Amino acid sequence: EIVMTQSPATLSASPGERVTLSCRASQGLINNLAWYQQKPGQAPRLLIYFASTRATGVPARFTGSGSGTDFTLTISGLQSEDSAVYYCQQYNFWPVFTFGPGTRVDIK
Amino acid sequence: EVQLEESGGGLVQPGGSLELSCAASGLTVTNSYMNWVRQTPAKGLEWVAIIYADGKTYHADSVKGRFIISRDISENTVHLQMTSLRVEDTAIYYCARLDWATTSGAFDLWGQGTRVSVSS
Numbered sequence: 001e002i003v004m005t006q007s008p009a010t011l012s013a014s015p016g017e018r019v020t021l022s023c024r025a026s027q028g029l030i031n032n033l034a035w036y037q038q039k040p041g042q043a044p045r046l047l048i049y050f051a052s053t054r055a056t057g058v059p060a061r062f063t064g065s066g067s068g069t070d071f072t073l074t075i076s077g078l079q080s081e082d083s084a085v086y087y088c089q090q091y092n093f094w095p096v097f098t099f100g101p102g103t104r105v106d107i108k
Numbered sequence: 109e110v111q112l113e114e115s116g117g118g119l120v121q122p123g124g125s126l127e128l129s130c131a132a133s134g135l136t137v138t139n140s141y142m143n144w145v146r147q148t149p150a151k152g153l154e155w156v157a158i159i160y161a162d163g164k165t166y167h168a169d170s171v172k173g174r175f176i177i178s179r180d181i182s183e184n185t186v187h188l189q190m191t192s193l194r195v196e197d198t199a200i201y202y203c204a205r206l207d208w209a210t211t212s213g214a215f216d217l218w219g220q221g222t223r224v225s226v227s228s
Binding site (some may be wrong): 033034036038042044045049050053055087089091092094095096097098099100101102106 | 143152154155158163166168203204206207210211212213214215216218219220221
């Protein structure tokens with residue numbers, strides 16, 4: 001069973017700051033990892049796939065990196081609309097897909 | 109516009125059954141890898157089931173033998189037949205497309221979700 005962990009559980013930062021979210025897998029994923037953003041009352045939105053490729057329409061301030069078991073999502077120049085929960089998801093072990101527990105980003 | 113719209117959620121007693129539907133527009137379900145993903149405050153996002161473009165299906169261990177994913181080609185709709193429902197199946201159920209061609213496994217399109225409550 002693949003276990004995904006994310007840290008921190010919650011972070012609070014000011015507009016303009018750079019924040020880093022971490023995602024760790026219990027087994028190697030190569031680069032088969034996605035990141036999603038979810039705002040209250042909405043479905044998740046795909047941000048990043050293949051660990052570092054931005055999905056269509058995603059602003060350049062969102063950057064994904066990492067491979068194997070350790071991955072990072074960086075938001076540079078935090079904006080108020082970035083307040084959301086961010087989830088990572090592995091898709092290396094088809095047809096089982098696993099999400100992390102999420103990191104909530106609050107804007108001060 | 110490409111979109112997914114779920115329906116069929118509601119309140120059901122433990123042991124009961126419910127069928128969810130996901131109507132697709134702007135895409136063809138037979139050309140897509142369609143999924144059900146559920147979300148609860150306690151367990152977060154949990155993948156439930158997938159139906160491949162070629163019709164193969166797979167289900168999460170937590171629902172295997174109780175839930176069945178299927179599709180109706182004429183209606184361009186994906187279904188989730190849920191039986192022997194448990195309290196822990198209470199969740200928002202999302203229909204989601206897996207973009208195999210571009211991402212190899214990420215969910216690029218989601219519906220708005222339908223709420224299922226299992227309670228006596």
